[in-house]
Amino acid sequence: MSPRLWPYFLKQAIWNMIKNRGVHALGLGTMVASLLIFGAFLLLFVNLDTWLRGWEHALSMTVYLDDGISNAQRNKVASMIKRIPGARIKRFISKADALEELRDALGPQSGLLDGLSTNPLPASFEVVFKGPEVAKTLSSQAMEKLKKTPGVEEVQFTREWQQRFDALMRMVRLVGFIIGGLLCLGVLFIVANTIKLAIYSRKDEIEILKLVGATDWFVKVPFLLEGLIQGILGGALSLLTLFLAYLLLATKKMQLLSFPILNFTFLPSEYVIALLIVSVLLGLVGSFIAVGRFFEL
Amino acid sequence: MSPRLWPYFLKQAIWNMIKNRGVHALGLGTMVASLLIFGAFLLLFVNLDTWLRGWEHALSMTVYLDDGISNAQRNKVASMIKRIPGARIKRFISKADALEELRDALGPQSGLLDGLSTNPLPASFEVVFKGPEVAKTLSSQAMEKLKKTPGVEEVQFTREWQQRFDALMRMVRLVGFIIGGLLCLGVLFIVANTIKLAIYSRKDEIEILKLVGATDWFVKVPFLLEGLIQGILGGALSLLTLFLAYLLLATKKMQLLSFPILNFTFLPSEYVIALLIVSVLLGLVGSFIAVGRFFEL
Amino acid sequence: MIQLFHIYKNFGANIALNDINLRVHEGEFVFVTGPSGAGKTTLLRLIFGAERPAGGHILINGINLSRISRTRLDLLRRKIGFVFQDFKLLTNRTVFQNVSLALEVTGERRSFIRKKTRQALKLVGLVEKEKAFPLQLSGGEQQRVAIARAIVKDPLILLADEPTGNLDPELTKDIMVLFRSIHMKGTTVVVATHSRELLAGTAQRTVFLNRGRIVGEE
């Protein structure tokens, strides 16, 4: 392939796009719509996931201590807790604090505590977990060791509604992945089809080019360039639209809905780049396959 | 339009579909993919919504009674509760039951109850709500009246984690509606575009038909029939695929995921019909608009 | 009757027809000739209403084409047979379907359409090819399909644009005989051509075009 041809190819690709702007506009529109759907889905999913992770971390643990525990033992327990991956001591609750809290929690029934002569509640550490691998943490060796440390009366997870919540999270994620996977497949299929359709309307052109002695590559390259340009445009336009929609949602609208969404973030840059690459590949590979089908002669 | 023409139109539409099967297959594929995405989304959303509604109803209320309440008064309170729309008395908890339950709930700290001389806990009704309009119920007149009834000490909602959960549900729904709306727009746009592209590759045909003296309708009707058939096929195929996918998911796969999904239902028939109508309209209106664009001459 | 008054037609800066005045009587047979690019095709397309003049008026049997509605134009076209220079056949329909199309648009009876189509195909010698598609035909065969489609509806006016450019001398003679017999039945015939063979054989009225103007008549 002579390098002298490249200016011709580029000129031809642009010329073709202008001359077939109707078909190109339709194809581009479809591409942008498809990628936009996928992008919007990704955006929402990424944010949803972040929020869910935030809640997931709400999982906490209470380490109850024996009444007669020494300060040294207590410090040892504290350092053991710190050794559990992802765990962080939120606070220490003394026996007195515990009673006070129970009184608050009981509310109208707190009167029943008035009759107590001694404080039967144990002191405790309240522990929260940072990392997303809570499940791993819970079965870790450090955790097992902690339970057997002298001075530790019991380790209890604040699981009141945690399990239900866990199930919901898993479901939302599963739903997300199913929709996402389907969407991805669908978008690939739709864009490839659209490019095929667009090239279909130009099969005479391919035939004539072959008849004047053009090599396969000579015919293909301008189509591939067109696909490439369309891919870049499609990716850029859909990301731009998505970003504008994001700005609109993230600033004004969310407040109006009186909705507790604090930090609604845009797609991380890896996702943006991946989307661009996918759209460029779609344009390129789509036209490559589509053109190839018309090379019978 | 002579009725004698209808057999011709139908024959022509079928002939055209066979002759342009490449273009039609591409268009149909895109249509099925788009509708499938939308349908899959609907299916998941409908089920998610059902589950969420199930949880939403978990909202409950406790009506605490004065210690000296008479049986007549108690019955009156019960009948008042029953008058609250959607409310149902789950059970009556006597003072003794209440203490027993508190003992269970306190677990290791239950020892603190041993020092009690009298039972300070009130008897109560546990009330759950059936209907989805919990918010309305809570502000209803009947509720206000209940609070002021003699013998009622206090009305308390079991809201420990309800608010958080409510926020999550609202978010999931919002996300669902955003994705759904976008999807719907996107699918409409994509299918309309695809039909336009398909007709674009046949604009010579339209020109020639006009030149031999065909009226606009004579040219349009076979295209509209093609659009109609494509719409029906597209809708039917996507629903069929969706149903098969549903069967696959609903039976085996879900158990394997050890996931608490009990009744995963298919789309309600209204949705199925609506999807079919939308796809038929898409095919029909899409080709109507697309053909119209080529009637300059 | 076809009447053209001061017809003017341009394509951008390019003047295709310039002040054309022409009157073709009912049942007349007229040749239009002239060099390549003289405006013959444009003239026929104007008469057919496929193109609108930039100036002047065209009357077909007293109907002013520039005042006519789209629907009435469609109806008028059903009475005009046009043999296009580039054939304009539907590539995804068979020869039979291409020819019968001219009758289908009128909503005629099925059996009538079939009979007439066979007849027309016979007249141009293509009965055996009725199931073929245009791209499976030779150039001359395609041209004859175009002719068959123009004559199948027994048009009041037959406009033929270079109808024998792809035909051999024998077939050319056959087609001219065919046109003449159609003419005998009362059809007005206008043939655009530069074939000397076609013109030489007849003493028909001939209009000479050059650079968009009528430069002579015979």
Next chain:
Amino acid sequence: MIQLFHIYKNFGANIALNDINLRVHEGEFVFVTGPSGAGKTTLLRLIFGAERPAGGHILINGINLSRISRTRLDLLRRKIGFVFQDFKLLTNRTVFQNVSLALEVTGERRSFIRKKTRQALKLVGLVEKEKAFPLQLSGGEQQRVAIARAIVKDPLILLADEPTGNLDPELTKDIMVLFRSIHMKGTTVVVATHSRELLAGTAQRTVFLNRGRIVGEE
């Protein structure tokens, strides 16, 4: 040199060429004639490699077309100019681009392409129309674009299929003079036609086809 040995070509049940033996020497000028559907176009398309024979062998300058790779066929085509009966112009490119295309595919230098294209357009008398699109041209103008595209690359072999079907007698004469001058420079020329005018003017070798067979030579 073009050599055809026992060439056989059918389309389904339809036999387009039947046992054709033909030898065209380098630098020869040959007419192929015969009635519509005789197989002239098919013959030229076989020589061009656009169609594969069902039987027999075709040698172009000693290269067997049925043994050649796709890439080598592309290269060979660059040395053969073909005037298609239906022109085969790219409707979304200008006249200039259509003609220059034949040189673009070879990767020639830009300035060279421009010069040659202008030259070719001048030879067919279409310099003013270089910016027009094919559908804005008259039938004869389109045909001349097709001719310009075939000759612009100074082909070793020129195959012309009914190249003057849409041209008036003056232009026909001009084009034949053009072909002859190309022939004088050493190009092998094969012209398929049924125009008596074309054949009558020359004492050139003429091959007569009928129903797929060679039925005579002059």
